[in-house]
Amino acid sequence: MADVGFLLEDGFQVMAMATLSVFEFANIEIGRDAYRVTVLSETGGSMRSSLGPKIESTAFSAPPDTLLVVGELVPKSLPPAVARFIAKAGTESRRVAGICTGAYHLAEARLLDGRVATTHWAHAAKLAELYPAVRVEQDRIFVRDGNVWTSAGMSAGIDLALALVEQDHGAAVARSIARRLVVYYRRPGGQSQFSALLDLEPRSDRIQRALIYAKENLKEALSVEDLAGVANLSPRQFSRIFRSETGVSPAKAVERIRIEVAKSMIDDGRHPIEVVARETGFADRDRMRRAFLRTYGQPPQSLRRSIRLIEGSGASSGGDNVSNGRENDSRVGG
Structure with a gap:
């Protein structure tokens, strides 16, 4: 015991x-x-x-x-x-x-x-x-x-x-x-303390529903038309209301969600970069790389190396470390 x-x-x-x-x-x-x-x-x-x-x-x-x-x-x-x-x-x-x-x-x-x-x-x-x-x-x-x-x-x-x-x-x-x-198993140690969904803070259920749909279907194209359909709005209405409530375009919001999930998978260290890009809906690893550069100032590979360096420092301290888009694209956030 x-x-x-x-x-x-x-x-x-x-x-x-x-x-x-x-x-x-x-x-x-x-x-x-x-x-x-x-x-x-x-x-x-x-x-x-x-x-x-x-x-x-x-x-x-x-x-x-x-x-x-x-x-x-x-x-x-x-x-x-x-x-x-x-x-x-x-x-x-x-x-x-x-x-x-x-x-x-x-x-x-x-x-x-x-x-x-x-x-x-x-x-x-x-x-x-x-x-x-x-x-x-x-x-x-x-x-x-x-x-x-x-x-x-x-x-x-x-x-x-x-x-x-x-x-x-x-x-x-x-x-x-x-x-x-009844908790998520388990958030990797490297996962962000912040949530894109919470940070966007939409006021209406319609926009919230569209964002939840996006996070649950990241492998899909997630065009403005797709999200507007989930919200039961026309694409023009949806884009206008979305920007009014969140301060960003649907494309930017979806990219933020894609990056958040991708970073969590990269920090977890169990998936190759190509798999992370595919599972989070980026068209290829190069597009994901450009998104990471815009957000973090460094590519996914550098972030993964940083995690491994931390793990190495943990091992030297006496144990293994288990810290475990372009807005005009038709593919939103891709």
Whole structure:
């Protein structure tokens, strides 16, 4: 049985508690107590969440097999004893992870010096400013560098926990847990914290329906006529309303969705570039390359090499890294 310690401070972010469900369902799925979870604090007793309700904790002693450090809505400095405990876990625990702004606590304990890390997008720039020795990836769901893991905020802790279980018990178990939790299995670590669908924020159901259709049918041509039909509008009406509600043309919006999904597949590292281009609806890898250059300033191959370099740095730190259009084209976003 692996001991999982869930380290809290008063004011801990209440959403992080959802992470514990991954280990609960891991025990159910495996059919035995594969994980023993203990909520830890410096002194033990009741710890107040960011929402107000409290949870009972046990005073920490020896570092557990896996230590998960939870952050607060507004990061704060740690008591010296807590910082020392986290630093000790960095050398004695098999894994240490910071959930959301828990990355600040790992940085304060000097566990992130020279490492790649992430945190909630709203706090990433400040983390980089306060701890210049940390290589902050501002737009990652989670990152592993050696035995140290960090995740973005809110639901990203679940992605990180699923990756931990996958490391221990394989992809099939983690996939089944995700299914039980009714969450996506599983967002790769390199996936963006942002969503093109959320960023576009259409006001009407018609435009929202067209965007969802586009994401679910990326391999199709997705012409303006196709999308207008989904929205039950004429192509002229559709284009005018679409631009009014999202600020971009249908072609640009679809290209953004194609690029978002393509980058996720590239970061995941399991598909050749040609397959990624085909599955995301780009006519060929050269067209996808031009779209990536417009958006990221570098081609897909360079982004994949960057991920591999991060993985290499993770291995050198003591473990493998598993951070896992042209608007006038008739093929929209292609």
